[in-house]
Amino acid sequence: MSNTAQRHVGRVQNRFGDFRTSSRIPQGALIYTMDGALPVEFISEGDRIITRAGMRVLRRISGNHMAGFEMGFDGPEVIYADGAEMSV
Numbered sequence: 001m002s003n004t005a006q007r008h009v010g011r012v013q014n015r016f017g018d019f020r021t022s023s024r025i026p027q028g029a030l031i032y033t034m035d036g037a038l039p040v041e042f043i044s045e046g047d048r049i050i051t052r053a054g055m056r057v058l059r060r061i062s063g064n065h066m067a068g069f070e071m072g073f074d075g076p077e078v079i080y081a082d083g084a085e086m087s088v
Contacts (some may be wrong), residue, residue, distance in 0.1 A: 025040045027069070027082045033048060034050065053077065
């Protein structure tokens with residue numbers, strides 16, 4: 001992995017600015033699913049999310065448009081949001 005790619009793992013650059021992804025995903029961030037890229041506010045439990053390790057079923061999503069959203073799987077995963085990798 002290049003130095004540039006390493007700096008962006010765990011971070012997302014998008015129209016909301018640069019933010020740490022270990023806690024919250026802002027409203028409007030596009031999440032890659034088996035049904036295509038969807039804004040995080042349209043994601044629900046049971047959706048199939050694309051991760052670095054393959055497709056995983058989303059077990060938990062919580063939050064709101066003000067505080068952002070948190071996602072949970074059976075274990076730690078790296079997902080793709082707004083074209084960048086982020087750890088959840």
